[in-house]
Amino acid sequence: MRELVVETDGLTKRYGDRLAVDRVSMTVMRGEVYGFLGPNGAGKTTTLRMMLGLIRPTAGSASVLGRPAGRPDVTARIGALIEGPGFYPYLSGRDNLRTMARYQGLPNTEVDRVLEMVDLAGRAKDAFKGYSLGMKQRLGVAAAMLGSPDLLVLDEPTNGLDPAGMADMRALVVSLAEAGQTVILSSHILAEVQEICDRVGVINNGRLLRESTVADLRGGATLRVRATPEDAALAVLMRMAGDEGVRRIGNETLEVDLPATATPDVVRQLVTHSIDVHEVAVAERSLEDVFFEMTGNRTNSGQELVS
Amino acid sequence: MNAIVNSTRAELLRLRKWSAIWVIVGAWLALSLSFGYVFNYVAYKTGDDNFAGDGATDAQLLAELMPSAIPDVIVSGLPMFGGALAMVVGALVAGNGFGWGTWKTVFTQGPGRLAAVGGSLAAVTIFIFAMMTATLALSAGVSVVIAATEGQTISMPTMGDLAESFGAGFLVLEMWALLGFLVGVLAKGPALAVGLGLVWSLVVENLLRGVGSLLSGIETVTDALPGTAGGSLAGAIIGGPNGTPGVLDAISGERALVTVAAYVLVAAVAAVVVMRRRDLA
Numbered sequence: 001m002r003e004l005v006v007e008t009d010g011l012t013k014r015y016g017d018r019l020a021v022d023r024v025s026m027t028v029m030r031g032e033v034y035g036f037l038g039p040n041g042a043g044k045t046t047t048l049r050m051m052l053g054l055i056r057p058t059a060g061s062a063s064v065l066g067r068p069a070g071r072p073d074v075t076a077r078i079g080a081l082i083e084g085p086g087f088y089p090y091l092s093g094r095d096n097l098r099t100m101a102r103y104q105g106l107p108n109t110e111v112d113r114v115l116e117m118v119d120l121a122g123r124a125k126d127a128f129k130g131y132s133l134g135m136k137q138r139l140g141v142a143a144a145m146l147g148s149p150d151l152l153v154l155d156e157p158t159n160g161l162d163p164a165g166m167a168d169m170r171a172l173v174v175s176l177a178e179a180g181q182t183v184i185l186s187s188h189i190l191a192e193v194q195e196i197c198d199r200v201g202v203i204n205n206g207r208l209l210r211e212s213t214v215a216d217l218r219g220g221a222t223l224r225v226r227a228t229p230e231d232a233a234l235a236v237l238m239r240m241a242g243d244e245g246v247r248r249i250g251n252e253t254l255e256v257d258l259p260a261t262a263t264p265d266v267v268r269q270l271v272t273h274s275i276d277v278h279e280v281a282v283a284e285r286s287l288e289d290v291f292f293e294m295t296g297n298r299t300n301s302g303q304e305l306v307s
Numbered sequence: 308m309n310a311i312v313n314s315t316r317a318e319l320l321r322l323r324k325w326s327a328i329w330v331i332v333g334a335w336l337a338l339s340l341s342f343g344y345v346f347n348y349v350a351y352k353t354g355d356d357n358f359a360g361d362g363a364t365d366a367q368l369l370a371e372l373m374p375s376a377i378p379d380v381i382v383s384g385l386p387m388f389g390g391a392l393a394m395v396v397g398a399l400v401a402g403n404g405f406g407w408g409t410w411k412t413v414f415t416q417g418p419g420r421l422a423a424v425g426g427s428l429a430a431v432t433i434f435i436f437a438m439m440t441a442t443l444a445l446s447a448g449v450s451v452v453i454a455a456t457e458g459q460t461i462s463m464p465t466m467g468d469l470a471e472s473f474g475a476g477f478l479v480l481e482m483w484a485l486l487g488f489l490v491g492v493l494a495k496g497p498a499l500a501v502g503l504g505l506v507w508s509l510v511v512e513n514l515l516r517g518v519g520s521l522l523s524g525i526e527t528v529t530d531a532l533p534g535t536a537g538g539s540l541a542g543a544i545i546g547g548p549n550g551t552p553g554v555l556d557a558i559s560g561e562r563a564l565v566t567v568a569a570y571v572l573v574a575a576v577a578a579v580v581v582m583r584r585r586d587l588a
Contacts, residue, residue: 049587049588052414052415053414054411054414054415054586054587054588055586055587055588056586071419072310072417072418072419072422075414075415075416075417075419076416076417076418077417078415079415080415082411082415083408084408085408085412086407086408086409086410086411086412087407087408087409087412088321088325088407088409089407090324090325090326090327091321091324095320095321095324098320099317099320099321100317100412100413100416102313102314102316102317102320103313103314103317103413103416103417103418103423103426104313104416104417104418105309105313140412143412143416144415146416147417
């Protein structure tokens with residue numbers, strides 16, 4: 001049984017009449033990368049702030065690393081980048097990290113280590129106010145990693161990064177996860193979450209809609225078979241996948257609950273029964289498809305939620 | 308305790324490298340030098356009764372420029388300029404943390420809110436102490452140079468007088484700095500805090516004291532205000548109002564000392580309590 005690192009129970013935050021977070025109960029296990037998904041205003045950042053003790057819940061509770069959220073001995077073991085990096089604009093990147101390291105009583109060597117990790121050592125002497133958004137974001141991640149925390153909470157860490165920077169950030173999170181680091185990653189880039197997260201929680205309108213592994217959320221792959229005559233093909237495929245395993249989806253196409261490895265068998269059976277096979281395709285639902293089905297939100301690009 | 312020491316060290320690092328803070332220190336020292344020595348010295352050298360001398364004889368003017376007058380000089384400018392500048396320091400230190408998001412970053416770095424805010428208050432206190440020390444050093448240096456230039460005997464004040472004056476001056480500056488810090492916390496930003504603080508310390512209190520001199524009920528209130536307390540504490544050191552704006556004799560020195568100390572304590576505790584309870588959205 002893996003150790004619970006975060007456990008919330010009915011976590012609720014109300015601002016006047018507005019319910020920002022509504023009875024969210026979620027769990028994060030040690031060593032996993034947990035993706036926290038939701039459209040803007042869904043309640044992601046508010047939930048994370050409650051986990052970090054930055055804001056107090058109206059109701060419910062959050063336990064982090066086995067202790068009530070917000071206690072100094074708990075936050076000392078968490079590294080967090082919440083809703084953008086907050087640093088002293090007149091200080092250099094290095095001095096900002098030195099300041100934060102001093103708060104934890106850490107030596108300057110720790111500053112050098114995290115600067116190298118986010119590839120910012122070359123610009124560390126520059127003033128923070130002169131940094132690009134991507135550099136600021138990397139400095140925020142560096143500050144979060146000071147002291148090698150047990151839990152890393154990254155709220156939209158790839159915001160403002162160029163494609164290469166995003167790839168570097170993904171690689172960094174993956175390498176941290178491989179080293180056993182527990183990470184909560186809030187992101188609106190669904191492909192990113194699908195690629196690097198073990199489990200995800202989907203939140204919308206303040207409520208946690210689903211929490212499961214990425215694979216479970218996406219479901220298994222299906223085959224889409226366009227064949228004629230359709231009725232004959234349906235009969236053959238039902239014998240292979242069961243009555244419930246085949247569905248008509250129009251245009252002489254059938255959706256079959258069989259894995260991609262069954263493709264040769266499917267084609268062979270259909271041809272054996274003198275059925276013309278026009279097309280066989282593997283249909284795999286992306287996390288994005290699932291997400292939009294659950295939240296009813298879709299953007300023009302179809303790739304990202306509007307941030 | 309270790310967390311407060313760490314927080315204080317962190318705050319001192321970032322304050323030391325903040326040019327805005329040094330601009331304020333520079334402005335304060337320039338004002339101290341100008342109003343404490345330069346104008347009086349020019350009046351003494353030119354013999355112009357209408358310029359800065361305020362009817363004082365040459366002998367009186369020279370006496371105010373000598374090392375023996377250091378205890379009076381270093382507190383004379385505090386109730387007016389020093390207090391206002393110290394308030395700006397406090398408001399900037401606390402208020403900018405909200406706009407820059409640095410309070411949020413600090414609170415997620417591990418120190419508890421008590422330690423983080425306590426460290427910030429301690430750093431401001433150390434900074435004010437250094438500012439007062441610089442004022443004393445400047446005053447000592449300039450007065451010794453003037454005494455030597457004018458061929459006067461260099462007669463230093465007693466350590467007791469110096470310590471009393473330094474302590475009173477430090478308390479007045481500390482009171483205004485921590486009140487600025489508190490207003491910065493309440494306003495969640497430096498702009499409103501600085502504006503309100505300056506209007507209060509430079510204008511509103513003076514107006515209230517003007518009204519208070521006519522209405523005894525109001526006077527009871529104005530006697531408890533920070534400007535009155537700070538001005539009266541400086542006045543007690545100097546021996547009464549000497550024509551310097553803000554230096555008063557509205558209340559006794561003992562009462563002024565207690566009032567100023569109470570403001571220091573209340574401002575610090577209130578800032579910590581508000582920051583500990585506040586949601587940092």
